[in-house]
Amino acid sequence: GAAAVVMPASLALVRQAYEDARARARAIALWTVGGSVAMAAGPVLGGLLTDVAGWRSVFLLNLPVGAVVLGLLVRVERSPRRPAALDAAGQLTAVLALAGLAFAVIEGGHLGWTAAPVLAAGALAVASGWAFYAAEARQARPMVPLGMLTDRRVAVPLAVGFAVNAAFYGGIFLLGLYYQQLRGMSGTEAGLMFVPMSAVVTASNLVSPRLAERIGRRQVIVVGQLVFAGAMAAMLPLAAHTPVWLVLVLLLPLSTGGALAVPAVTALLMDAVPAERAGTASGLLNALRQTGGALAVALFGSLLAGGDGGFSLPGMRIGLLAVAVVVLATAAVTRFLLPRD
Incomplete structure (x- = not known):
């Protein structure tokens, strides 16, 4: 961390x-x-x-x-400060997406790729990834401006x-x-x-x-x-x-x-x-x-x-x-x- x-x-x-x-x-x-x-x-x-x-x-x-x-x-020297509201939704959904993906990949080799926990983690990663995109699109000052990713x-x-x-x-x-x-x-x-x-x-x-x-x-x-x-x-x-x-x-x-x-x-x-x-x-x-x-x-x-x-x-x-x-x-x-x- x-x-x-x-x-x-x-x-x-x-x-x-x-x-x-x-x-x-x-x-x-x-x-x-x-x-x-x-x-x-x-x-x-x-x-x-x-x-x-x-x-x-x-x-x-x-x-x-x-x-x-x-x-x-x-x-x-202290760097310039740019106060901004915390993008809690973006941070939470990003963490859930990465955590779900990591769990699915790590445990897939041990439990099997069709095991219920692995499938659930994969579904969590996909759903959280979509939620992250939706949250960033709505935010006035998002954690990750989506326009950056199209460049x-x-x-x-x-x-x-x-x-x-x-x-x-x-x-x-x-x-x-x-x-x-x-x-x-x-x-x-x-x-x-x-x-x-x-x-x-x-x-x-x-x-x-x-x-x-x-x-x-x-x-x-x-x-x-x-x-x-x-x-x-x-x-x-x-x-x-x-x-x-x-x-x-x-x-x-x-x-x-x-x-x-x-x-x-x-x-x-x-x-x-x-x-x-x-x-x-x-x-x-x-x-x-x-x-x-x-x-x-x-x-x-x-x-x-x-x-x-x-x-x-x-x-x-x-x-x-x-x-x-x-x-x-x-x-x-x-x-x-x-x-x-």
Whole structure:
């Protein structure tokens, strides 16, 4: 919950602080680097803490980080206030829709897709989604102005953000279980396998805005997605005897593709909205990215469950293929629907 508040607010502050589009793109790349470094460090620290002190200790990581951030915020200038009434109906229906969808996807693999609780959760998601649309259409100052979603400069980056996160976190989830359940690694060892990605992700995040200045952000997003999809397709032959060094090599283009696309997607979205809507756009992007990641993990978890409760290698391959197809589809959407910049 706290992260859901902090991430959009921090990106909105970046949008307000930089009026020049080029400077803003580079600032957004640095903002993305922070998340990338945390993403790379998370599996290592989480695996180490789980092995040493149990999984509950993982939740203590945020305490010192939060204390440092609060101390730094004292020096940040207060942002402009824009008082607005709380859109309670919009927030409630959005939460119900996402909760119903998440429950249906998570439990569908365990209870069966035709089980009564799963069908009920799916129906709740559909009904709440429709109620959300109706509530926002009636609101004078809605939480999510529907007009934003009809603008391709907004809708396409949101769709790409959802798909890239679903693909990335789904892929990391698949490979994490591959390392532990098929290769017999500990949590710490599996986390260390992702360390080489951190340098590649950081470098690619920083290269992204400079590359966009040369070929355009739309092209950067498309190239990143094609590299990402190619890396996933190359992983389809993975087996229990595949050399670990080869798996590590294949992770490098995967991390490069995603890390090139995300800063360009974020910068495009921030350029498409006025400063007063930056928080709303940032919140939408982060909500969809996290939803994509959560749904991918839940869906792939059901694919990986073997009939005897063990790891399913065919299930992993289906998941990798699904990731590649989704990313290729969003690359096509980006190429043909996003205006040239």
